[in-house]
Amino acid sequence: MRFRSAFLAASLASAFAAPAAHAAQDYQKFDAEIDRLMVAGKIPGVAVAVIDGGKVRHVVARGVRNEKGDPLTTDTIMYAASLTKLTFAYYVLMLVDDGKIDLDKSIAEYLPKPLPAYPKYADLGVDERWKTITLRRLLTHSSGLADQRFYDPENKFRFNLEPGARYAYSNEGVNLAQFVIEESLGLKVGDEMNRRIFQPLGMTRSSMIWRDDFKANLADGMHEDGKWEEHDDRSSVKAAGSLDTTISDMAKLAAALVSGWGLSAKTRAELDKASFPIVSESQFPPFLIKDSPANAKIGLAAGIGVVVYDGPQGHAFFKGGHNDITDNHLGCVEKGKRCVVLLSNSGVGQRLYPTLAKMVLGDLGTPWAWEYSRQLPIAP
Template identity: 65%
Template sequence: MLGKFASMAVSVACLTAASPALAEPADYKALDTEAARLMAAGKIPGLAYAVIEHGKVAHVSAQGWANIEQRRPLKTDTVMYAASITKAAFGQYVLMLVDDGKLDLDIPIKTYLQKPLPDYDAYKDLAADSRWEKITPRMLMTHTAGFPNFRWLNPDGKLDIKTDPGTRYVYSGEGLNLMQFVIEQGLGLKVGDDMNRRIFQPLGMTRSAMSWRPDFRPNLADGYRQDGKFEAHDERSSVKAAGSLDTTIDDLAKLAAAMVSGQGLSAKAAAERAKASFPIANPHQFPPTYTEVEPANAEIGLAAGIGVVVFDGPQGHAFFKGGHNDITDNMLVCVERGRRCIVLLTNSEVGQRIFPPLVQTALGETGMPWAWEYGRALPVTAP
């Protein structure tokens, strides 16, 4: 790629060199073999992945362990934590509401609320800052409303606006959660139930939910930190647009196929997802920066879409979304040409150790901006 993205932030050169792209798209045996090799090199306990070709699920696989101590194998119907890939799923739902005429991406959110935002207890911290009145759904969905990622990251634990709304990309789970709040308070909808009715059920995503379901427990992936320390899967009891989705690779593959093919949306709404709504100047995704500029971003058209990030690579326009926490690392990469995607779910903090070569093996060179996504090196030694 051009500029900064000619070299990945994740130091996987030794793996990538040994990871040729598949000779044919249907050569999934070779992909599975390469995934196993990369897992061993990267010390990844469990990896589930799916390939979408021409807008259809072409291959789904799971390798390794859902729980090492219990010797429970990871399966394609094992429930895993989607983390921030939840934001992409929520983006699909928001675009459905746009299609319905219930939501306009560019009308201020105050239009939908029955009272000023600071009058709601959850947002009382904004009482002295009238800039909230400028915030639109597009700003919330593109991380440009000016909020921090989460209020609890502030020293005082209070919510504030870091940058003027609509002027800077600042990654913000608060923004997505506020969009959920506006939908629930202003439109009278229950986001978790409505996403199940409008997305999960029609797509046959039978083992996906925006909050915990007890029937997940018998076939569930637990997680592992970078040092290998075990941590049980969190039973998230409340719906959070920023990241509460539990799902399986079988299910998430269906959603990725629907997203890249525009299923469930009008052509106009589907185009909004991957439109470059706002250019991203930040040198990297985390930690959010308020003034720094990386010129190389413009070379690839790096920008915020609705629930995803978009860029232009060797294969044309593409979008992606990652999802991470201390015991989870996931990635969705889709190329519009050929309606092709790969979805990767791991129960490890360091799944990114193997993502660049595995994405390249499955899709060829996409130009995926790994340096921006991760921004730090993770040493890996090939076997």
């Protein structure tokens, strides 16, 4: 079985290596392998999109979307989790192109009042370090701000590290970027992302806030212990993670991202430029100060809303999105404008992702262990 699996993976990787439209039978083999891996990994549902040459080549959904056993389809609403951050970052870069914001200016230059004057951020008090915060620091997780205030013993918003000291994942930081944009420009981020990204790209089943029409075809999630949990209806826009979407819609977004749609070449380059080095051994827990010298060998760094690195096929970027019942990954390599999007309604979809990504893109050298903080199981 292991020999067969390795041979099939190698064959599929070879078949998918060139940026061209692929034969239907190649995708049939790939889809069959998804089914096999889902059984081996005990994953209820997986949706995959393949982008090649900047075009969507294949979109598939396998498995079930809920405890009743309703099928997961390419139009099933799934929780994007932190893929929301990448989508929001794309919108922020559009504002950069508009000349409305500068990634490197202090947020003090945009806010009408000092940040601690807003009740939501009053915990900062007289801590003047907030003035060192820029949108680049917020979107590269280098602001030093706490990940989520509810992790704090006193449930307070505060700095955990000196701003600009090191990469440390911060949901609070990304939500602050949304707050700065809305307060300074008088915009509603959810409405604007719909107008500027979702509608033009035909992402008709994507929204930063819950829509009642999602109910008819909605994915619940499964915990690692096999227990199901209902999809959470998110009632407010959160740049860090409120996006509901489908694999069909995320395929369109990935194709746009890797092709530079909607952005000037200069601003698109900011997306996957190495803006801030990542020295931490793992992404989580975010404030575990343990470094890995191996990161420098691949140029691991934060881009705007993504993580970038240099692998066997050249410059690449990725973004994950996880919680206890969701596991998502979007990875692209610049050469050939090739991407894979992987969505799962399981907290451990990661068990399949290295194998599936390698099948369609070949070996990109993706630092999977950094993303997931541990060595991933390999399906038999």
